[in-house]
Amino acid sequence: MAATPPALAFDGLTEVVAFLxxxxxLKSIxxxxxxxxTQRQENTAEHSWHFAVAVMALAPYADDGVDITRVTQMALVHDIAEIDAGDVLVYDLAGREAVHAMxxxxxxxxxxxxxTPQRRQFHELWLEYEAGETPSARFxxxxxxxxxxxxxxxxxxxxWIENGITLEQVLTCNAFIADVYPALWTHLSRHLxxxxxQGWLK
Known part of the structure; x- marks a missing residue:
C-alpha cells in the first residue's frame, strides 16, 4: 500500500488551483x-505557447549566457498581466506607456x-522580462x-494593414534584434x- 503523503505536501494547493x-x-484576451x-484572432494564451515553442526551436542560436529554461518560463508568464490590463498593440507607444502601471x-x-515560493518565482520572471536587461530577457x-x-x-x-503600420515603425520597434541576433535582423530587414x-506596410 502506498504511503499517505504528509499533510505538508498539500499546503498551498488551494492557492495554486485558484491561480490556474x-x-x-488569458485564453479570452x-x-x-x-x-x-483563418479569420480568427489569436488569443494571448496561444501566443504564449507559440513563443515558448519558438524558444526551444531557437535555443541553438542563443548566446552562452542565455538560460533557455528561464526564457521558456518567461514566455509562459510574460503576458499573464494582460488578464487585467488587456492587450496593447506593440506599435502604440503611448498606449503601452499608459498601461504599464496597470x-x-x-x-x-x-x-x-x-x-509564497511560486509567487516570488513567477513575479521575478515577469519583472526580469519587463526590464529586458539580462541576456535571457533580451533573448x-x-x-x-x-x-x-x-x-x-x-x-x-x-x-499591419488593419492597424496602418509603417515600415519605419516595424524597423524602429524591432531594431534591437540586431544586437541579439544580427544575422536574423539582416534576414528580416530584407523581407520587411x-x-x-507589396503594400503590407505603409
Missing part, C-alpha cells in the same frame, strides 16, 4: 494577429494568488517581437522591405 483557474482567462489561414498592478494581483524579448513579424510575413501583412513593396 484565474489564468484560464485577443491579440491583433489572426491565426494563419500591468504591474495586475502582475502583483495574479501572481499573488500563488503560495526572450527578441523572440516575442519576432513572432508577430513572422506571422504578418506569412499572413499578407494582416495586422519586400513587405512594403
Amino acid at each position: 483557474i484565474e489564468i484560464d482567462k 485577443q491579440c491583433r494577429t489572426k491565426v494563419l489561414g 500591468e504591474a498592478k495586475a502582475a502583483q494581483r495574479l501572481f499573488g494568488l500563488l503560495p 526572450a524579448l527578441m523572440i516575442d517581437r519576432l513572432m508577430p513579424v513572422l506571422m504578418n510575413l506569412h499572413n499578407q501583412g494582416q495586422s 522591405q519586400q513587405a512594403q513593396q
Whole structure:
C-alpha cells in the first residue's frame, strides 16, 4: 500500500488551483494577429505557447549566457498581466506607456494568488522580462517581437494593414534584434522591405 503523503505536501494547493483557474482567462484576451489561414484572432494564451515553442526551436542560436529554461518560463508568464490590463498593440507607444502601471498592478494581483515560493518565482520572471536587461530577457524579448513579424510575413501583412503600420515603425520597434541576433535582423530587414513593396506596410 502506498504511503499517505504528509499533510505538508498539500499546503498551498488551494492557492495554486485558484491561480490556474484565474489564468484560464488569458485564453479570452485577443491579440491583433489572426491565426494563419483563418479569420480568427489569436488569443494571448496561444501566443504564449507559440513563443515558448519558438524558444526551444531557437535555443541553438542563443548566446552562452542565455538560460533557455528561464526564457521558456518567461514566455509562459510574460503576458499573464494582460488578464487585467488587456492587450496593447506593440506599435502604440503611448498606449503601452499608459498601461504599464496597470500591468504591474495586475502582475502583483495574479501572481499573488500563488503560495509564497511560486509567487516570488513567477513575479521575478515577469519583472526580469519587463526590464529586458539580462541576456535571457533580451533573448526572450527578441523572440516575442519576432513572432508577430513572422506571422504578418506569412499572413499578407494582416495586422499591419488593419492597424496602418509603417515600415519605419516595424524597423524602429524591432531594431534591437540586431544586437541579439544580427544575422536574423539582416534576414528580416530584407523581407520587411519586400513587405512594403507589396503594400503590407505603409
